[in-house]
Amino acid sequence: MTKPRVDFTPELTHTDIERVLQSVEIPACPAMLFEVMGESQKDAPDIRRLTKHISNDLGLSAATIKLANSPLFRSAEPVSSVRKAVERLGIQNIVCVVVGTALRNTMTGLSSDFVDRFWSRTSVLAVSAAMVARRQYGVSPDAAYTYAMFHDAGIPLLMKRFPEYAQVVSQCQKLGQLMIGAEADYFPCTHPIVGSLLTRNWGLPASVGQAIRFHHDPDAYELPDSTLPGNSVSLIAITHLAEHILSEVSGEQDLEVGDVLFEKALTHFGISGEDVDQLRESIALVVDDAKH
Numbered sequence: 001m002t003k004p005r006v007d008f009t010p011e012l013t014h015t016d017i018e019r020v021l022q023s024v025e026i027p028a029c030p031a032m033l034f035e036v037m038g039e040s041q042k043d044a045p046d047i048r049r050l051t052k053h054i055s056n057d058l059g060l061s062a063a064t065i066k067l068a069n070s071p072l073f074r075s076a077e078p079v080s081s082v083r084k085a086v087e088r089l090g091i092q093n094i095v096c097v098v099v100g101t102a103l104r105n106t107m108t109g110l111s112s113d114f115v116d117r118f119w120s121r122t123s124v125l126a127v128s129a130a131m132v133a134r135r136q137y138g139v140s141p142d143a144a145y146t147y148a149m150f151h152d153a154g155i156p157l158l159m160k161r162f163p164e165y166a167q168v169v170s171q172c173q174k175l176g177q178l179m180i181g182a183e184a185d186y187f188p189c190t191h192p193i194v195g196s197l198l199t200r201n202w203g204l205p206a207s208v209g210q211a212i213r214f215h216h217d218p219d220a221y222e223l224p225d226s227t228l229p230g231n232s233v234s235l236i237a238i239t240h241l242a243e244h245i246l247s248e249v250s251g252e253q254d255l256e257v258g259d260v261l262f263e264k265a266l267t268h269f270g271i272s273g274e275d276v277d278q279l280r281e282s283i284a285l286v287v288d289d290a291k292h
Contacts, residue, residue: 024154024161024194029202030102032057036095037203045091054094055082057101064089064097071285072127072141092142099204100126100149107156114166118156121246122149124290128242128283135279136269139234147208147235148242151215152256154194162187172255179255180216192216211235216256221264233268240265241279249284 032053039045054060061082068085069078073093079085086094100123107115126148133144159165168182183190196213211232214220220228220236244262247254257265266276 024157024189026157026194026197026201027106030105032060033098033102033202036098040091040095047086047091050091050094051083051086054086054097059105060098060101063101064094067093067097067127070127071282071289072130072145093145096126096142096145096149099146099202102202103149103153106153109160110156114159115156118152120290122152124286125149125239125243125246128246128286129239131282131286132242132279133238135275135282136234136238139231139238143205143208143231144235144238146204147211148239150195150199150204150208151212151239152191152195153198153212154191157194157198158183158187158189158191169255173253176253177255178216178258190216207232207235215239216261218260220261221268237265237268241269241271242283245276245280245283246287249280249287 036050036053039050054064064082064085065079067073068088073088079088089097104115104119107119126145129148130141130145133139133141164186168186169179171177172179172182180190180192192212192215196209199209199212207229210228214223214228214232215236217223221233223233240257240261244254244257244265246252247257254262265271271279
């Protein structure tokens with residue numbers, strides 16, 4: 001029997017969305033994230049209030065201090081307190097921390113080994129993407145961080161729903177096949193669509209959701225602005241660069257981006273071979289930092 005599928009189209013129809021929601025459970029937006037995002041949108045966010053909330057949560061406290069001490073922000077002595085970490089990061093990056101912690105908390109019912117490996121790589125990729133964004137004109141590092149954190153969020157949700165998902169991923173690794181093609185062949189929906197619905201459900205910026213929706217579309221860089229705005233294309237390009245180089249630096253197979261999309265990302269920003277070498281050095285620093 002042929003499986004129902006959601007393909008790449010400019011907009012998801014109501015039927016498409018219902019089909020996905022019947023296949024995969026999309027977690028509700030956590031109360032803490034809702035509150036922090038609301039605070040961040042005020043004219044004068046209360047940093048002290050956010051610090052108090054973070055200090056009361058061990059996971060958030062650890063994540064805040066870790067990001068503040070990452071190569072992305074470490075410009076002086078390491079910080080060891082939440083207050084100093086919050087001062088170093090600022091409100092938008094605090095939102096990134098809370099978003100990331102909330103995302104990890106959705107990964108229940110999966111093996112701890114998978115969660116640790118997935119989250120470790122996601123965290124390194126998010127920092128790498130933000131560092132790449134710093135070198136490009138007009139791309140916000142915190143937006144790049146959030147997008148990179150979420151762009152594969154549909155993968156653990158699919159793994160929770162479909163027991164055979166891990167076997168399909170393993171087969172991709174053996175064959176050197178990009179995962180997106182295998183997902184489209186075996187499952188009723190793909191991780192970009194699941195991830196884009198998650199971001200919509202959590203109230204994240206539409207540009208992030210659109211970028212997630214199209215980040216495996218082979219024509220993403222050629223789509224009209226009315227379908228995929230330029231800021232979304234730039235988020236895709238940033239993470240294509242970071243993810244491809246991260247795989248290379250880590251000695252891993254690149255099952256997500258591939259050579260074609262990587263070259264399109266380079267062209268999008270007009271990046272030369274020398275620039276790639278500099279990006280490789282920056283990402284290698286992030287990888288090395290994560291090992292310690």
